[in-house]
Amino acid sequence: MKSVLSLSVISAMLMVTASSLAALYGDPPDETHPWQVHDMRRERPAVVTPGKQVGDAPADAVILFDGTDLSKWEADKREKGEPSKWRIVNGVLESVKGAGYIRTRDGFGDCQLHVEWSTPVKVEGNSQGRGNSGVFLMGIYEVQVLDCYNNDTYPDGQAGSVYGQNPPLVNVCRGPGEWQSYDIIFRQPRLQDGKLVRPGYLTVIQNGVVVQDHWVLEGPTGHMGRARLQAHAEKQPFKIQDHGNPVRFRNIWIRELPEPSDGGLKGPYTDPAAVQAKREETAAKVRQEAEAASDPIQKVQLLMESLAYEKRSAIQTRVEQMLNDYFAPLKDAGQDAVDAKKGQIMALRGSINYLTQKRIVPRDFGPKQTVDALVKQYKLDERR
Numbered sequence: 001m002k003s004v005l006s007l008s009v010i011s012a013m014l015m016v017t018a019s020s021l022a023a024l025y026g027d028p029p030d031e032t033h034p035w036q037v038h039d040m041r042r043e044r045p046a047v048v049t050p051g052k053q054v055g056d057a058p059a060d061a062v063i064l065f066d067g068t069d070l071s072k073w074e075a076d077k078r079e080k081g082e083p084s085k086w087r088i089v090n091g092v093l094e095s096v097k098g099a100g101y102i103r104t105r106d107g108f109g110d111c112q113l114h115v116e117w118s119t120p121v122k123v124e125g126n127s128q129g130r131g132n133s134g135v136f137l138m139g140i141y142e143v144q145v146l147d148c149y150n151n152d153t154y155p156d157g158q159a160g161s162v163y164g165q166n167p168p169l170v171n172v173c174r175g176p177g178e179w180q181s182y183d184i185i186f187r188q189p190r191l192q193d194g195k196l197v198r199p200g201y202l203t204v205i206q207n208g209v210v211v212q213d214h215w216v217l218e219g220p221t222g223h224m225g226r227a228r229l230q231a232h233a234e235k236q237p238f239k240i241q242d243h244g245n246p247v248r249f250r251n252i253w254i255r256e257l258p259e260p261s262d263g264g265l266k267g268p269y270t271d272p273a274a275v276q277a278k279r280e281e282t283a284a285k286v287r288q289e290a291e292a293a294s295d296p297i298q299k300v301q302l303l304m305e306s307l308a309y310e311k312r313s314a315i316q317t318r319v320e321q322m323l324n325d326y327f328a329p330l331k332d333a334g335q336d337a338v339d340a341k342k343g344q345i346m347a348l349r350g351s352i353n354y355l356t357q358k359r360i361v362p363r364d365f366g367p368k369q370t371v372d373a374l375v376k377q378y379k380l381d382e383r384r
């Protein structure tokens with residue numbers, strides 16, 4: 001218990017340090033990172049209230065089916081808006097033989113999807129004929145639903161498979177009639193002018209166990225044929241298959257996943273130009289804050305901070321001038337006057353040290369020598 005307490009005390013102390021040195025603290029931005037380590041300027045994630053239990057929908061999910069109605073769904077027909085013949089029985093959605101696939105009215109793209117399913121209690125058929133259904137991301141990428149409890153079939157078509165492409169890592173199926181869950185993380189393949197610019201990925205967790213680990217989609221799934229990547233709309237309805245077996249579903253919700261933060265096609269911040277653009281954007285914001293600051297110390301601190309995001313010789317020269325103007329009269333100001341400004345001086349020295357140590361300004365940056373001489377002259381780093 002003692003060690004836990006002291007750890008929390010230490011981390012609280014670190015927090016204080018972090019917030020007081022927030023501007024220039026961790027390693028600076030570089031070619032692949034627009035942010036410092038522990039950067040307080042970094043965008044905060046949205047606050048989302050999670051579900052009560054694992055598997056319950058969080059506050060930002062779109063509830064596709066909660067047992068009450070099929071208002072989010074329609075028949076998978078050429079015409080839009082035709083009601084599906086799938087049934088709700090005791091709050092559970094059941095596929096109806098011959099009714100065809102059921103699809104969402106709205107389209108979805110990259111997403112996190114939760115769905116619970118149960119194959120028939122009464123075991124009928126073999127292989128692909130036993131409790132077959134399937135969840136189709138964007139209507140074309142199937143994660144197979146099948147009764148695979150003591151039921152052999154081709155591995156790339158068993159429950160948890162990306163149908164026709166990749167078997168699940170393990171068979172973690174529960175018995176017929178039992179409720180099972182899929183938690184799916186899906187990224188669609190992106191093509192531009194017929195060329196793949198970002199692969200699509202499927203991660204599937206079945207009953208709490210990883211069965212697909214960031215599988216690179218080869219294309220829309222299909223029967224017998226080798227998959228090929230195809231361009232398609234960015235959002236398409238999610239579908240569930242009617243394969244002739246009365247498979248049941250409940251608690252279906254989806255969360256759309258945002259684009260990677262470079263807005264695009266190559267993944268987050270692998271594009272040096274995107275990193276540079278983000279750094280320049282942050283630097284511009286910081287310089288704007290600097291221009292608005294009335295306190296000259298705050299102004300120069302912000303200008304120094306801006307250099308960590310974007311080096312600019314004009315800004316560096318200005319900073320140098322401002323620091324020299326501040327330090328010059330202190331040389332002969334006397335111990336009491338300098339002591340009164342010790343907090344400011346040491347804070348400026350912290351930023352100057354950061355900039356020189358991280359090679360953002362040259363090692364022989366003028367104000368570095370000046371502030372070090374001042375600290376030495378007035379013994380500011382000694383206890384007196």
Ligand code: MG
Binds near residue numbers: 134144
């Ligand atoms: Mg199927």
